[in-house]
Amino acid sequence: MQENNTIETTSKKLTIALVAGEDSGDLLGADLIDSLKSKRPDIEFIGVGGEKMKRSGMELICTNKEFAIMGIAEVVKKLPKLLKLRKQIIKDIIQAKPDIFIGIDAPDLNFPIEKKLKKSNIKIIHYVSPSIWAWRPKRVEKINRITDLVMTLFPFEPDYYLKSGGNAVFVGHPLAKNISIEIDKPKSKKTLGLNPNQPALAILPGSRSNELKTHTDIFVKTALKMQKQNPELQIISANTNPEKIDFIKKIANQYKLNIQVLNDATAVLKAADFALLASGTVALEAMLCKTPMVVGYKISPITYSIVKTFKMMLLPYYSLPNVLYGDFLVDEVLQKQMSVENLFNALSKLQKTNKHEELIENFTILHQSLLTDKDAASRVLEFTEQCLL
Template identity: 45%
Template structure:
């Protein structure tokens, strides 16, 4: 494809993890095609790569089932306008990154309007909402999958799919110098460090951070020299955590962002289920996973979910490699009991699994995704 021919690429993401994927993809597309315009919805990383965001990405960031109810009118209105605006622009391709409940309908409408569509990050059709595979087939010209096991179901349904790996596996070194990172943060080599990562959204932090802090009190009682580090996703989360910490006397250091630095310095991490668990896996840090939703959301999702585990490390392994303590099981006592073996050094199974998974996912994902996008654009 001639690099002087102007291309227009529309991209829509709904949260921080999608913004990271989108920015990496945009950077690689620009390397391969010098005359390219980006439109759609994204965050600061995508805007830094040249995206003209039609509205703030944060308006799409919502979690849970019951939590979304109050946002439905706004989300439907924004999606309807996006569809009209993108059809009017007539981009060479539309890329929906994750957010399948929002993006798949956009992809369906755009494909029917003659616009090529790609869904980047496979929806979890292997775990729940299996019938969604039929909508994907109708809506998408191509699916870009982050994990190797995901390609099977698409091939079974004759849906074009490409395994591209995960950009985080490319950006995180296979070996991290824990002692050097500890020193950078002011911890000694011999100081045990526990990272607490209760999530990036206000609701997650309000539900999990108090439980994590109570767990930290138990850890200090057994391991008096322990230090804690919490990476704050943004200024709002830092303010929220500072308010919560006022009731606790704990040796905790807050970081602004820098989740990889927090993970690099820690020996063990107590972490909310989600994308951050993949980051912890790639940093090869032993973990205990916890999560809480509103009661109604939890039981609705539980009734739909078809796998015995929910965290990314366990899904990738196909077995329980890391402890998962969800909803009513996410108590300080149970979390502490799950962390003690890791703090005592029983980490071999997790470490060996995480190292092997990192190697498998290290595929130069953004490069592969960009090549797949341009190949689709070039097809008649």
């Protein structure tokens, strides 16, 4: 008998409010909306997100551009404006009377919103667990109080919530579902108009404005040094924001670096033989694209000092491939160590290593661990049905 992908639902029309504060959340939100609409076309969506969620059919209260900042020092500068905007978002969502609120990642933005909405008897789902396994693990108790369900992207995360009396489920990572296990690098290069017989280096300095300002100059100079070592090396980059694409091109032009900057990071990482990138979702994406990488990252000295002083980090590594592997699978060049020379040396070592097959094999195993039969949309509808019974 053929399986029916449509979930049986009550006749009540559903309204779901969502808030995604960052570009990565916008991508997750759009994927979730598309999947929900395929199972339940009558759902109405309202909230905060980016262009992807808007194109998927969500009515925007406001865009998420105002929230695309990172680090304690950076947030403090914009705090009054952010608090005022957050208050208005809460008011608008309560007036919309949604059946479910889904906060996507961005805990500093979403947790206060979820706390207020829960007091208004709105059912709360938080989609993407914060890194409780890496720092501030006591947040679990607070998260359990302000949410009705946490949907996690990584299989080891639900236990943290369940042990503290919460409700959490692993829903798989959409990127793991959307990216093939096997990657054809030569074919991917041809798709981008690159020479399939020449190596390609991807540089991805980040999606946030402060990340770009911090990393782009160093990444470009490192890529230029790599290209001087091997003139056949093709340099590629990506960003979804046209203004940020122009920023990367501007820095590259200053150093006369021949680079192709696209709006599709996945396509770039599929084509790249190796990558220099910022920590975050893009490192996971590189792993899924089976692209050996060096992670370079620098936060503000104030933020870093606070993190170190109060011992807020529990793990010795930062990037998601290393977290999933449980050890240093990829090189991380961080803070004061993140110089052109150190990044160049790490990339040169990566390019020359004879352990590429072993690295790709580990990437593949980790990729498979992020897949599951029940995705986020299925879990949302199941939870909604339970709430409406």
